Every structure is written in structure tokens, then in C-alpha cells.
Amino acid sequence: MLVTATSTSAMQGGFNNVPTEAARQFRAIMNAIARPGRIETLGGATPPAPMSVAAGVIVLTLCDPDTGLHLAGDHDTPDIRAWVQFHTGAPFVPAENANFAIGRWEALSPLTIYAHGTPEYPDRSATLIIEMDALSTDGAILTGPGIEDSASLSLPEIEALKTNALLFPLGLDFFFCADTRLASLPRTTKVTEGGAI
Amino acid sequence: MTDYNFAYLDEQTKRMIRRAILKGLAIPGYQVPFASREMPMPYGWGTGGVQVSAATLTPEDVFKVIDQGADDTTNAVSIRKFFQATAGVDTTEETEEATVIQTRHRIPEAPLNEDQILVYQVPIPEPLRFLEPRETETRKMHSLEEYGLMHVKLYEDIARHGAIATAYAYPVKVEGRYVMDPSPIPKFDNPKMTMPAIQLFGAGREQRIYALPPYTKVVSLDFEDYPFEASKADHSCELCGADDSYLDEVIVDDQGGRIFVCSDTAYCAARQAAQSDAAAAQYEEISA
Numbered sequence: 001m002l003v004t005a006t007s008t009s010a011m012q013g014g015f016n017n018v019p020t021e022a023a024r025q026f027r028a029i030m031n032a033i034a035r036p037g038r039i040e041t042l043g044g045a046t047p048p049a050p051m052s053v054a055a056g057v058i059v060l061t062l063c064d065p066d067t068g069l070h071l072a073g074d075h076d077t078p079d080i081r082a083w084v085q086f087h088t089g090a091p092f093v094p095a096e097n098a099n100f101a102i103g104r105w106e107a108l109s110p111l112t113i114y115a116h117g118t119p120e121y122p123d124r125s126a127t128l129i130i131e132m133d134a135l136s137t138d139g140a141i142l143t144g145p146g147i148e149d150s151a152s153l154s155l156p157e158i159e160a161l162k163t164n165a166l167l168f169p170l171g172l173d174f175f176f177c178a179d180t181r182l183a184s185l186p187r188t189t190k191v192t193e194g195g196a197i
Numbered sequence: 198m199t200d201y202n203f204a205y206l207d208e209q210t211k212r213m214i215r216r217a218i219l220k221g222l223a224i225p226g227y228q229v230p231f232a233s234r235e236m237p238m239p240y241g242w243g244t245g246g247v248q249v250s251a252a253t254l255t256p257e258d259v260f261k262v263i264d265q266g267a268d269d270t271t272n273a274v275s276i277r278k279f280f281q282a283t284a285g286v287d288t289t290e291e292t293e294e295a296t297v298i299q300t301r302h303r304i305p306e307a308p309l310n311e312d313q314i315l316v317y318q319v320p321i322p323e324p325l326r327f328l329e330p331r332e333t334e335t336r337k338m339h340s341l342e343e344y345g346l347m348h349v350k351l352y353e354d355i356a357r358h359g360a361i362a363t364a365y366a367y368p369v370k371v372e373g374r375y376v377m378d379p380s381p382i383p384k385f386d387n388p389k390m391t392m393p394a395i396q397l398f399g400a401g402r403e404q405r406i407y408a409l410p411p412y413t414k415v416v417s418l419d420f421e422d423y424p425f426e427a428s429k430a431d432h433s434c435e436l437c438g439a440d441d442s443y444l445d446e447v448i449v450d451d452q453g454g455r456i457f458v459c460s461d462t463a464y465c466a467a468r469q470a471a472q473s474d475a476a477a478a479q480y481e482e483i484s485a
Contacts, residue, residue, distance in 0.1 A: 019203035034410040119340035123220040146410030173223045186223035
């Protein structure tokens with residue numbers, strides 16, 4: 001698709017130096033998924049609103065013509081489509097075919113429609129990038145690989161994420177984004193309700 | 198450096214490897230297939246580890262490479278030079294200084310911290326491969342968590358030798374789910390695998406990547422009456438005197454003479470330097 005006149009701004013807002021910037025941002029993304037509940041700060045991308053900087057960085061770092069991307073709810077705008085297309089070339093797909101899906105929690109639900117992997121290939125599962133208003137290290141209690149004792153993270157919902165963990169080794173992996181901040185919840189993390197905040 | 202893309206690989210390849218690394222961290226111990234590339238070195242020389250390192254390194258990293266614990270062997274030197282040339286990263290031989298450590302068949306003696314990443318070169322990623330040659334079958338065995346065959350193998354070791362004779366690439370179970378090949382590290386290193394650093398495994402020829410997040414529970418397979426034992430040669434290092442490090446046996450003459458020395462050269466060198474400093478200080482004290 002050609003870049004249309006309305007989306008010349010689509011060409012802005014990518015990494016300044018793709019190889020080194022992508023490497024640095026990937027390190028932060030990897031640290032987030034390897035240490036569930038830890039909040040990392042991303043930067044270097046300025047995607048069109050309402051996409052957060054952190055979600056934009058994940059798209060630039062991980063998406064390309066090989067990965068189907070699903071834009072959910074208020075994220076499915078011509079501006080975001082043009083921006084993602086120009087910078088990554090990722091095809092837009094319906095939720096059930098998505099490698100990555102971006103949107104607010106309500107727009108992405110229910111989780112059952114996404115690919116959860118197969119018993120022989122549990123890696124063939126979707127990664128959900130969830131836009132949040134804020135992100136803080138209180139709320140639900142997290143335990144599992146990557147966490148020494150326990151960690152806490154503000155989650156949009158607990159029940160669905162508990163169910164997701166029960167499906168292990170199948171399941172979805174989550175990135176939670178608020179502005180430049182990123183936290184992650186892989187399928188291995190066990191979630192329980194937190195006590196008093 | 199301008200002749201190459203940063204860290205040699207093209208961006209699309211790095212993205213593909215990075216996605217595999219993230220899925221690997223999300224499913225600890227599971228082998229994620231990836232489209233391994235031809236690298237400017239032969240398979241068997243650490244092409245899997247090199248591709249994982251290429252996708253992981255940032256310009257600010259300090260890179261260390263060890264081959265069976267040593268910083269100064271051909272494989273280690275050439276991979277270190279490769280990333281010096283293509284990624285422009287600083288390199289070091291000291292474990293404590295490094296942020297990314299690529300290793301062939303050892304875990305450094307010095308404990309690793311949360312800010313470090315350990316990248317393993319893996320020849321055969323499938324722990325069940327020598328028991329079942331068909332990929333379709335081993336994949337099914339992993340999906341059904343059918344690991345009886347591995348226990349039979351360890352049992353046969355005991356029946357034949359009176360003990361589990363597997364000394365390296367000793368199979369582990371990750372978070373109670375996947376049986377994983379820790380790569381051919383000596384079983385002496387197995388207990389160190391529950392650590393604060395991220396561990397990434399790359400098998401280039403076999404096209405698999407797998408990973409362990411920090412503090413992941415890694416348990417060496419064993420039996421109640423034949424518990425796992427992390428063994429090493431029953432000596433101390435001839436050069437630095439360490440009795441807690443993994444030792445290599447070195448033949449020193451044609452009369453059967455042999456010594457045991459630390460396999461981790463950085464660990465041994467640091468201990469020797471500290472000892473000679475202490476001796477010098479003592480000498481100065483006496484002569485003062």
C-alpha cells in the first residue's frame with residue numbers, strides 16, 4: 001500500500017538508528033519478560049495517539065512482515081495503521097491469527113480468541129500488548145520463574161490471568177504499557193490477589 | 198565496523214531471533230524453533246550462541262567469551278574478535294566486568310548477578326535425542342511430559358556402573374515441566390543454573406533457542422536412593438590451590454605426569470594475582 005497524503009506523519013516517530021536503538025530497547029523488553037512485575041522504561045519511538053511510547057517501541061522492535069498484528073478497539077485508526085505499515089510492514093490480521101495484538105484490556109477481551117499454542121508447539125501463541133492508564137508495583141502478587149520471592153503489579157484483571165497460567169505450557173504472554181513504562185506477565189507467572197495496597 | 202550492520206546480522210533476522218528468545222523465556226526449558234542463519238564460521242563453532250549474542254548485544258555491553266572455561270582458546274578468541282569487529286563492543290576476560298558472557302560448556306566460577314546474561318553454545322539441544330532419534334517422537338514426548346525413557350537411561354547407568362555415570366550434559370527438569378539439556382556443561386555446574394542472571398541457549402545447526410529466566414527452578418534428574426551429586430576431580434588446582442573449582446586434567450610430560458588446574462582461567466588468574474599481591478605485601482612487611 002502506498003503511503004497516502006494524510007499519513008506523511010507516519011514516516012516520523014521511528015527509531016533514529018534502528019540497529020542500535022532496537023538492540024537497547026530489546027534488552028529492556030527482555031528484562032521485563034524475564035522478570036515479571038519489574039517496570040522498565042522504553043523510549044525512542046513516538047507512535048500516533050492513542051498508542052503509548054512503550055507499545056510503539058515493542059512494535060518497532062519485534063514486528064515485521066512475518067508477524068500478524070491485530071489492532072483492537074481505539075487502536076485501529078488510519079494513523080496507527082499507516083505508522084505501523086511504514087515502519088514495520090507487519091500485516092494486519094484478525095485477533096485469531098495474531099502474533100501480536102495491541103489495545104486496551106476491554107478491547108482485547110475475551111482472551112480465548114487468541115492463539116494459545118499447541119501442545120507440541122506452545123510457542124505458536126499470541127503476545128498481547130495491553131495499554132494501561134498507569135502501571136505500578138502494587139496490587140496482584142506474582143510468583144514464578146524470574147521472580148526471586150514474589151513481586152507485585154497492578155493488573156487490569158486477575159481471574160483471566162489466573163486461568164491463563166493454568167494452561168501452561170500453553171497460554172498467552174502479556175506486555176502492559178503505560179506511556180514509556182513497560183511490565184510483563186509471561187504465562188509462567190502465577191497470579192494471586194494482593195493484600196492491602 | 199561500518200562494513201557490517203551492528204552485530205553482523207540483518208535486522209529482520211535479529212527480530213526473528215529476539216521473538217524466539219522472548220517465547221523461550223515465557224516457556225522455560227522449551228526449545229523454540231528458529232530460522233538459524235549461515236554464520237561466517239562452521240556449525241559446531243558456536244553459531245547458535247553467536248546468533249543469540251548478536252540479537253542480544255547492545256553497544257554498551259562488555260562481552261566475555263569462554264570455551265570450556267578458558268578465555269584464551271581459539272573458539273573464545275575468535276568469537277570475541279568477531280563481535281569486537283562487528284558490534285564494536287568492549288570485551289573483557291573478567292567475569293565480574295562482563296554484562297554478556299557467551300560460553301561453551303562451562304558456567305563461570307564467580308557467581309553471576311542480575312545485570313548479566315549468560316549465552317550458551319549448544320550442540321544437541323534435545324535431551325532425548327540419543328534415546329529417540331525422531332524429532333516427531335521427541336516433540337510428542339515433551340508435549341505429553343513423557344520422560345520415563347530418560348529415567349530408564351539413568352537407571353541403566355546405575356545398573357551397569359553402580360552410579361549415574363553421566364558426567365556432562367546431565368539432564369535437568371525446569372520448573373517441574375520440561376526436561377532440558379543444560380548443554381555439555383559438567384554436572385558440577387548444574388546446581389548453579391538457578392541463578393540471578395538470564396540464561397539463553399542457542400543451537401545453530403539444530404535451529405533451536407531456549408532460555409531460563411532468573412531464579413527458575415532447575416533440578417537435576419535423579420532417584421531418591423541415588424541422589425544427584427555435583428562431582429569434580431578430587432584434587433586442588435596446581436596453580437592457585439583452589440579446591441572448590443572445576444578442574445581440567447593436564448598431561449605435563451611423557452612419563453605419565455599430570456596436574457589438575459582450574460578450567461575457569463579468569464577465576465584462576467585472579468586468585469594467583471591476589472596470592473602474589475599478598476606475598477609481595479608480606480615481603481615488604483618483613484623487609485620494612
